[in-house]
Amino acid sequence: MSIARVPDSPKPEDQEPKPNAKSKNLLHNKTIKAILQSPWFPGIIQVPVLLVFALIVFELVAGPSDAHGNFGTAGTWVLWWPLIPIILIVLGRFWCAICPFATVSDWVQKWVGNQRPVPKFLKKYGIWLIDIFFILITWSDHVVGIVENPRGSGTLLLLITTGVIASGAFFERRTWCRYLCFLGGLSGNYARSGGLELSATPEKCASCKTQSCYKGNEKAPGCPMFEFPRTMDSMASCNLCANCIKSCPNDSIQLHTRIPSTGLWFINKPKFEESFLAIIIMGIVFVQNITMISIWQPILTALQNIVGTTNYYITFTITFIIAMGLPVLALFAASWGAKLANGKKTVENFARFGYSLIPLDLAGHIAHNLFHLLAEGKSVYFTFLALFGQAIPNGSTALVATPTIQLMQFILIALGTIGSGYAAYRIAKHNFGGEGKTAGSFVPYGVLIVVLAAINVYLFTLPMSMRM
């Protein structure tokens, strides 16, 4: 592996006071530490995940063409996709440590990797590319058919596999995961507010000469995600692979639990494109909800009458642009409102406060997918049986009754609203409290969050169609 320059230490003014006293260091627990320091971790989980992934891809490209009978569709969209945001909030970006795409990339890299440095272009515009991929994939899901068409899902997974193979073959570390993967972008955004935090002990790192966590040593390779634990200020990229726990000669790494969303309160260098992704995810959840509920057909018919065509590409694209564009415009409007109070530029406020929407994003995303997981959960088992030629049992695919799912959805939205509202308040207090501009900066975002929550609640009151 080429030894890249260790990232610069942050300037003193960038150093943030951490939110509150940290919980107990989980690495003081011998069992947890032994597991994370084991050479088998995380490989022992990666291999079975890769095998299941291979089966799923095979099913998607060569199994039944009908989503109802395809284990790949059930495994991907009823089980894995709904579980991902839940894993992210509990364990941060740990999925990325065991992700089959990343495993393929690692193996290709070990075998033939050229270990080239990441192109500057990717470092600069990677997040924008992720934003664009995310938007394009959601759009193509609706016009070409990805989720509900096993062949479409299979093609998407093969496309991603091609990308990770190319990335592992030519570039160093996990270039794909850090700079190109749309799922990584989503995971990074959610993991910021996740319940785990890995950090280094400043006093120990201050005298460190080896910087093995970044460069690697005989115990473990350097951080695959290009992170330097000593200066890492968010969990957006750390996938908890534990390489740094193994390689640090000074036992500097700490692992703490934290209340989800606290990681959003003190972002050192807010980035417009990351906040943009946060609000885009809100739009994507709206699109997914709207197109699966009973009001979609009347909306589509009305739109067809207005634009004078029944072409789905056109009508869906218009709906898509509106559903994605309105939340972005609303965030701009709130940022402009905050500008009146705090005097910062609208885009600066956009970048700074956009992160506060992540808890509501997460809640909406989990709530939407909870329906698929709980109302269609048995289809995973049924389609698994079908793999072995077993007859599929007649009966409901639901694990839980609809009213229970709806109740859980509303509770999630309420928690997301509280998390987002409080994050916006803390961001306002941290940045503008000293000037007495907390309330003026917070109120526009508070209003926006309540409006977005109300839209979510309304959408979840309507019956939703199934994926399978």
Place this chain on the structure above:
Amino acid sequence: MQGSTRKVCGSILLSLVLLFNLAGVVLADGNNQSMPGMNMSSSDQNTNQNSMPGMNMPSTNQNSMTGMASQSSAQGVNWYIVGGFILFNCLIVISAALAKPSAKGLK
């Protein structure tokens, strides 16, 4: 291999990845068996209950699997796409190995 040759080789390959991916999507589209929303007037649209978003509202949310064929046929497999992906990925790996003569696997 010279640095510049590697650069050219890498750029060509990456462009090919993009082109190929694009072609893959187009081919997959042409091969699509159920395009959501695209077959609004098709008489057999309800054979795939999920092909039209918003049209199969579950009345009780008890999505019965009754009648689901347990041995659904594997129609619409586009082996050109699958084979193309495999071949292309092999090409990437071989090129990377050639661009790095010291690579372990392929010297």
